[in-house]
Amino acid sequence: MTLEFGFSVTHRRYVPYAHAHYGGDLVDGAYGLALFGDVATDLAIHTDGDESLLAGYSQVEFLAPIQAGDVVEVTATLTRVGSRSRDLAFEARVLCRAAPDRGPSAADVLDPPILATKAVATIVVPAKTEGDATPA
Template sequence: MNTAPNQTVRVGVDVLDRSELRRLIERPWFLRFGFAREELAHADTLGADRRLEFLTGRFAAKEALLKVLGVGFLQGVTPREICVEHGPHGAPVVHLRGRAAQLTPSSVSVSITHKENVVAAVALSLPSAADAAVESGRTVSTDAKEPANVSPPDINTTATLQQSTPGEQAPEITAFLRVRIGQEEAHYGGDLVDGARILRLFGDLVTEITVRTDGDEGLLAQYSDLRFTAPVKPGDYIEARGRLVRRTRLRRVVELQAHKVLSARPGAGESAGAVLDAPQLVCTAVATTVVPHRRAGTATTPHPVAEEA
């Protein structure tokens, strides 16, 4: 549309297949180039499959926004200057920095959707007459397939189980554990702790979530997307987190991550330790647990976390 400058509306659309970014997101230089710190911090809390979906969606949104701005990645704007975060109810919210902020013609909005391996994003520059409404939150785009499951749980084990009113995003259900790995748990040469120790933490998280949702411990059926990404040694402090991402009549699917936050430093002294500058991911997995039929439908939250079939 080419009307008066303050009434111009621009639309940008981008479509990506997740396979296009599968290898790129394993390269540190691409992550630094393509994503803001907030986006990477959230991606590190996700399982492998959801992480790929999340980053692909964010990159598609950046491509769509650049089309709205009328520039490319090699014309002075880098993707990390475009940060696509979650709003209070899960809708994508855009924050522009650096040169990207200088080129913004007016308020911008973006929507992201997923279908199997395909991710699509639509960006829209809103007319200046709508700016006030955007800033007050009345015209923020909504995206039912971008759930508001972005904030990590507090230090204590958490699970929000309040009833949702019609039309609101169902609150997430999470669990959290922090443990210190003892010397007696070293299993392999070099004081390495076996991966089963982390899986026991994951099992406790899944059990807590099913007790909270169904009043039953359930039966763990399988792990998928299991990855061990860093060694664990005695003296390390491990934070493990679980998040319910899907519910069916009998099954509960939980995303799990474990991070090392404090590390022993035997080279600096027998009792030396250090707080890591950033939590180090040591393991991710997705767990599926089954609850008895007699308990199905007794959960305290009536709707599953928003997610595509």
């Protein structure tokens, strides 16, 4: 396990059309936040050997839409370590996007990727118990 500032975990996911919630095949903003929750859990397992609990977001910015047919990459980066709390910075980037004007299965790799969502959150891990080998 590592509890180093700057440690990060990244996930990638295809956004299925079944998740489209609005016109233009848009997904709701909560979709990206759910992905942040997943990558935060992964990071906490690596740093503390526990899934952690999300205490709250201190900042969320929706910068560009996430759409069905996108391939999204989400990253959580450790920015602060307290005795039980950890602050994380998140980014969601759209790497690929469907191109239905060229055909029903056409898609493009976006270069550069689109920064869709940024956030800052705090997670909490259980208190260290006597004899516990996990980081404080």
